[in-house]
Amino acid sequence: MSAEQGITRAWLQTVLDAYLRRERGAGADADGKPPTIDDYDISALDAHDSMLSDLLAIRVRFSGGGGGASREARLVAKLLPQDPVSRLTVQESGFDRREIGVYRRLLPDARAFQRRCLGAPLPPAAPLCYHAEHKPDCESILVLEDLRAAGFRVADFSECLTEERARAALTQAARLHATTFAMRVRDGVDLLAKYEFLLRPQQAAALYDHFLGRGLPHLVDFLKGLQRPELAGLVARLKTYVTDNTALFHGLVTAKSHLSAVTHSDFWCNNLLFAEPAGSAAAADEDAGARCRLIDWQLAQVSTPTNDVALLLLSSLSAEVRRARTAALLRHYWAELTATAGRFGVSLETEYEYSLERLEQDFRRSRKLAVLLCAGSVDVTQGCRRREERLIALLTDMHAEGVF
Ligand SMILES: Nc1ncnc2c1ncn2[C@@H]1O[C@H](COP(=O)(O)OP(=O)(O)O)[C@@H](O)[C@H]1O
Ligand SMILES: [Mg+2]
Secondary structure (H helix, E strand, O other), rough: OOHHHOHHHHHHHHHHHHHHHHHOOOOOOOOOOOEEEEEEEEEEOOOOOOOOEEEEEEEEEEEEEOOEEEEEEEEEEEEOOHHHHHHHHHOOOOOHHHHHHHHHHHHHHHHHHHHHHHOOOOOOOOEEEEEOOOOOOOOOOEEEEHHHHOOOOEEOOOOOOOOOHHHHHHHHHHHHHHHHHHHHHHHHHOOOHOOOEEOOOHHHHHHHHHHHHHHHHHHHHHHHHOHHHHHHHHHHHOOOOOOHHHHHHHHHHHHOOOOOOOEEOOHHHHHHEEEEOOHHHHHHHHHHHHHHOOOOOOEEEEEEEHHHOOOOOOOOOOHHHHHHHHHHHHHHHHHHHHHHHHHOOHHHHHHHHOOOHHHHHHHHHHHHHHHHHHHHHHHHHHOOOOOOHHHHHHHHHHHHOOOO
16 A cells, blocks of 8 residues: 555544644643534645655645644655665664654653743744654654745755855754753753654764765775866875774764754755745844754654754855855854853853854764764755765865865
């Protein structure tokens, strides 16, 4: 049975009913009537080329369920891929289980913590979740709000992020990091123990090793094929990474920082959606973070927050913006991180002796992992001249700076 066939009128009714009841608050009219599904249609999500999931767009028109007139919900269902090899990869690595755990438990807990400490939650980091169900060895399904219906669009990898968008993304990252750090130090939450679905450092190291074991030889061949003498040193260096590197990655993912917190860990522009800023009158008091949403939480883990910052800046900025604006973007991240932590009563500087200088040190170390992840993802650049040149500029800069 294809996943699509599993999405029936009755199933949609159950999912919407449970969602609407949760929205109205626990215990509210337990005997209230479920919504009536007037009409629905399902289509493949356009422009989706990932091997690691099947995505469907669902439009459903319904009435009742606590509201009167007919309304429309636009949803995205993320399912296991149909291809058996990709499917096994996702299941064996626990990608589906992890992302579902994030939507079901981690993000709601983080919002509840914000609500308790700040009086109201911060603007959401992720789309609304209608339904998340993990079933070992068979269908897993995640049903999210279709962010396109709220005016969000995924950033185009060829275009790179503008500095303004990078700031909005870093605002969201800083809030995720500061909130989960505060949950740890204020409420004593052991993040890895409580959220057992998060990627363990050992698993992350093995996964990166496996990923780069395939990606790097591909990159080396590609660079050699260009026959550019100036790239010879770079190629020689990359070749030394093409062996079993689990120990190296283990060192990078467990690198000690004062500040471990939940990191998204796949923080690049294809996993970010942005809304256009409101008109100039409204723009002044609009929250910058609210214009960005994070999706694809399959690699969420507890690590050094600068891992997210480094991956974003290395993967998703043009060489010009990266060279000219990295320092300013780090300062922006730092300001948002300390301000958010401060709102939870956590002073990173006095209580944890963290400073912008230490953040910059962590960032420099995080670049070692980020540059390898960018190098291993050469397949996402190939065939597009601008993307290829951007990757070459990144590798050349990082090699010249001794990052790898
Ligand atoms: N909630 C959503 N709203 C709108 N588009 C989405 C949503 N979730 C995913 N997408 C689109 O689908 C693409 C792939 O989704 P993602 O969760 O990143 O899957 P994968 O794990 O296969 O990369 C995204 O880049 C985005 O274009
Ligand atoms: Mg993705």
